[in-house]
Amino acid sequence: MLERPAAVLLLIGTVVPIMAVQRVTFGLVAIAAASWSFVVAVQMLVGAALIVSAPARSVSMASALDLWFTGHVPFSLWLLLAAVGVGGLNVPAVAFLLFTAIPAAVWPAYIVCGFCRTVLGTTAPGARRRAAAHQAIVWTLALAYVFWSAGGFAAVGSSVARRIGLLS
Amino acid sequence: MRQVAPRAIGAALLATAVVIGTVSDQLPAHVPQRIGEYWMLVGDFHVHAFPGDGSLTPWTLRSEAARAGLDVLAVTNHNQTATARLARRIAAVSSGPIVLAGQEVTNPPYHLIALGIVRAVSADQRAVDAIEEVHEQGGVAVAAHPDRSFRGFDEAAMAQLDGTEAAHEADRDSERREFVEFYERARRLNPRVAPIGSSDFHLSPALAVCRTYLFAREWSAAGVLEAIRSGRTVAADDKGRLYGDAALVQLVESAEPWKRVDEHPAFRRVSVTLAWAGLVGMLLAGGAATGQHRKHLVKSG
Numbered sequence: 001m002l003e004r005p006a007a008v009l010l011l012i013g014t015v016v017p018i019m020a021v022q023r024v025t026f027g028l029v030a031i032a033a034a035s036w037s038f039v040v041a042v043q044m045l046v047g048a049a050l051i052v053s054a055p056a057r058s059v060s061m062a063s064a065l066d067l068w069f070t071g072h073v074p075f076s077l078w079l080l081l082a083a084v085g086v087g088g089l090n091v092p093a094v095a096f097l098l099f100t101a102i103p104a105a106v107w108p109a110y111i112v113c114g115f116c117r118t119v120l121g122t123t124a125p126g127a128r129r130r131a132a133a134h135q136a137i138v139w140t141l142a143l144a145y146v147f148w149s150a151g152g153f154a155a156v157g158s159s160v161a162r163r164i165g166l167l168s
Numbered sequence: 169m170r171q172v173a174p175r176a177i178g179a180a181l182l183a184t185a186v187v188i189g190t191v192s193d194q195l196p197a198h199v200p201q202r203i204g205e206y207w208m209l210v211g212d213f214h215v216h217a218f219p220g221d222g223s224l225t226p227w228t229l230r231s232e233a234a235r236a237g238l239d240v241l242a243v244t245n246h247n248q249t250a251t252a253r254l255a256r257r258i259a260a261v262s263s264g265p266i267v268l269a270g271q272e273v274t275n276p277p278y279h280l281i282a283l284g285i286v287r288a289v290s291a292d293q294r295a296v297d298a299i300e301e302v303h304e305q306g307g308v309a310v311a312a313h314p315d316r317s318f319r320g321f322d323e324a325a326m327a328q329l330d331g332t333e334a335a336h337e338a339d340r341d342s343e344r345r346e347f348v349e350f351y352e353r354a355r356r357l358n359p360r361v362a363p364i365g366s367s368d369f370h371l372s373p374a375l376a377v378c379r380t381y382l383f384a385r386e387w388s389a390a391g392v393l394e395a396i397r398s399g400r401t402v403a404a405d406d407k408g409r410l411y412g413d414a415a416l417v418q419l420v421e422s423a424e425p426w427k428r429v430d431e432h433p434a435f436r437r438v439s440v441t442l443a444w445a446g447l448v449g450m451l452l453a454g455g456a457a458t459g460q461h462r463k464h465l466v467k468s469g
């Protein structure tokens with residue numbers, strides 16, 4: 001039960017110290033997992049909302065929630081790749097994370113569609129609607145966090161413009 | 169069985185990695201050097217923390233700062249001071265490097281590091297006004313990564329700066345030159361402007377990869393701010409080059425300051441490699457289990 005969300009939490013808790021300080025200790029993993037646990041919590045809440053609203057699901061709520069986290073596999077792979085690129089090879093973090101994030105961002109939509117059809121028993125259009133809703137909610141929350149933490153919309157815009165050479 | 173084995177192996181590898189990493193982890197003791205009437209302190213004044221766009225929490229950052237040989241650290245998130253104030257509160261009740269509450273005042277034409285402030289500085293104003301607001305709060309104002317694209321620092325603002333990042337993490341030498349050129353221009357307007365070296369740490373590269381050496385009368389937050397205001401600093405870039413007053417640069421060179429210590433690099437690398445391999449194993453096992461589960465669901469209709 002809920003092995004996958006626990007594994008995702010462990011993965012985030014381990015990858016963050018690998019990238020940031022190139023060390024793995026119990027304290028570093030525990031603190032990183034606790035502080036970034038809101039990512040898993042948000043995914044669980046969104047998943048729970050989609051699961052309870054599906055009348056034809058074939059498994060229990062807990063099993064469905066566990067399987068819901070298969071949609072996190074692309075993001076997990078992306079994190080593992082980032083741990084090597086940023087933590088091991090010292091590739092510039094922002095450029096690396098941005099370029100490799102594109103497949104990690106697109107792929108989950110297909111997995112969520114498959115999840116909705118197989119586990120929740122929805123129709124193909126229903127699965128697409130649910131996947132679209134999931135993507136919209138997750139990306140809205142993620143971008144809200146990015147804009148808040150980076151100093152606002154104008155700050156993010158000017159930073160992106162500088163990185164691609166529009167401001168020099 | 170085929171599903172469980174890779175997952176168990178992955179978990180075992182990860183557990184081994186954590187044990188090796190934890191056992192081999194030693195935080196070396198460090199006391200700053202006393203040079204004449206001054207303490208030579210080492211600082212990183214531009215660090216981002218979680219919650220915010222930094223990856224590490226304030227309490228983790230502080231122990232990493234100690235490991236990196238820092239005596240003082242400033243938490244400077246974009247346009248907010250909540251995380252920095254939390255970091256300062258934690259520092260007040262535990263031992264470790266001095267923590268300054270700060271902010272990276274982030275406005276598209278300029279980024280300004282405000283150090284030693286008590287509340288957030290509005291970013292919605294000209295650089296010279298933001299600097300004045302920092303001074304009103306008793307803080308010091310440092311131009312952040314002032315390359316040519318940041319045109320918000322006019323002469324009036326440059327003359328009011330307490331410091332400027334003469335050394336900042338950079339990918340290209342041209343950027344590094346621009347930071348130094350800005351420092352030289354600011355110095356012509358204000359001979360006491362302090363050269364500052366900062367990592368701008370978010371996730372990588374390492375904390376304190378660029379750093380500031382300070383000659384402080386007191387080993388305290390007030391002593392650090394006074395040293396910056398008086399311009400008694402030397403900036404060090406990621407190549408080890410030093411910028412600042414020639415006499416102070418010579419003092420730093422002769423002092424052979426304490427640097428980052430990696431006591432057990434082999435154990436650290438083994439631990440990280442095992443952790444990564446363990447995570448890959450667990451992920452693959454999870455994927456295999458999902459495939460089988462899906463087949464079962466499809467079969468059962």
